Amino acid sequence: MKTPVIIVNSKAYKESTLSGDLKLANICKEVAEETGVNIIYAPQQVNLAYIAKSVNIPCFAQHVDAINPGSYTGHVSLLSIKEAGALGTLVNHSEKPMLIKDIDFIVSKAKEMDLETVVCTNNVSVTSSVAALEPTAIAVEPPELIGSGIPVSKAKPEIVEKSVEAVKKISDKVIVLCGAGISKGEDVKKAIELGTEGVLLASGVVKAKNPKEVLLDLASGIL
Numbered sequence: 001m002k003t004p005v006i007i008v009n010s011k012a013y014k015e016s017t018l019s020g021d022l023k024l025a026n027i028c029k030e031v032a033e034e035t036g037v038n039i040i041y042a043p044q045q046v047n048l049a050y051i052a053k054s055v056n057i058p059c060f061a062q063h064v065d066a067i068n069p070g071s072y073t074g075h076v077s078l079l080s081i082k083e084a085g086a087l088g089t090l091v092n093h094s095e096k097p098m099l100i101k102d103i104d105f106i107v108s109k110a111k112e113m114d115l116e117t118v119v120c121t122n123n124v125s126v127t128s129s130v131a132a133l134e135p136t137a138i139a140v141e142p143p144e145l146i147g148s149g150i151p152v153s154k155a156k157p158e159i160v161e162k163s164v165e166a167v168k169k170i171s172d173k174v175i176v177l178c179g180a181g182i183s184k185g186e187d188v189k190k191a192i193e194l195g196t197e198g199v200l201l202a203s204g205v206v207k208a209k210n211p212k213e214v215l216l217d218l219a220s221g222i223l
């Protein structure tokens with residue numbers, strides 16, 4: 001994963017149903033091309049294959065299930081997201097929490113399949129436990145700040161700094177990101193000053209009146 005990175009998670013907002021996801025993915029592509037910043041887009045699950053094939057932007061799934069392909073109605077496997085064109089997946093988002101054994105299954109299988117994993121964590125102790133599994137990256141996101149517009153890099157800098165320290169004590173291969181409430185370039189700049197290599201965000205871009213303007217500002221925090 002090229003860092004610094006901005007990951008845009010489109011969740012299940014009305015602004016990111018198929019046409020919205022397509023518009024937002026194209027905006028991510030334009031801003032990535034204009035700024036040179038690595039931007040990854042995580043479209044709604046039902047749109048993943050279409051977006052990954054229609055827009056030249058790295059795509060991630062928002063979630064995968066800890067299953068091998070088989071009789072699992074309504075589940076999503078790593079094989080399915082790979083064939084859909086995803087480069088990786090979010091894991092254990094606080095809106096889609098998982099057991100550590102399932103996170104371990106996904107992280108290890110994803111490595112075998114050359115898929116990247118960004119495991120979301122909610123505090124320093126969970127971050128330390130997940131670091132031992134050596135995902136591609138960990139995104140620390142205090143759930144109470146998600147969707148709040150209050151940036152974690154300003155509201156809880158200590159969680160971000162302690163998470164970076166905790167991860168690097170266990171593995172210097174794991175990239176540390178942070179998320180929740182990130183919406184401005186200054187939030188991204190602060191996150192990087194705290195030792196992370198990028199951010200994970202959603203509403204600041206997906207629900208913005210002018211998503212491109214917001215994304216250009218976010219990218220300015222890296223440049």
Ligand code: G3P
Pocket residue numbers: 009093141145146147148149179180181182200201202203204
């Ligand atoms: O996946 C990132 C997300 O949980 C953060 O949400 O809306 O605060 O950027 P938001």
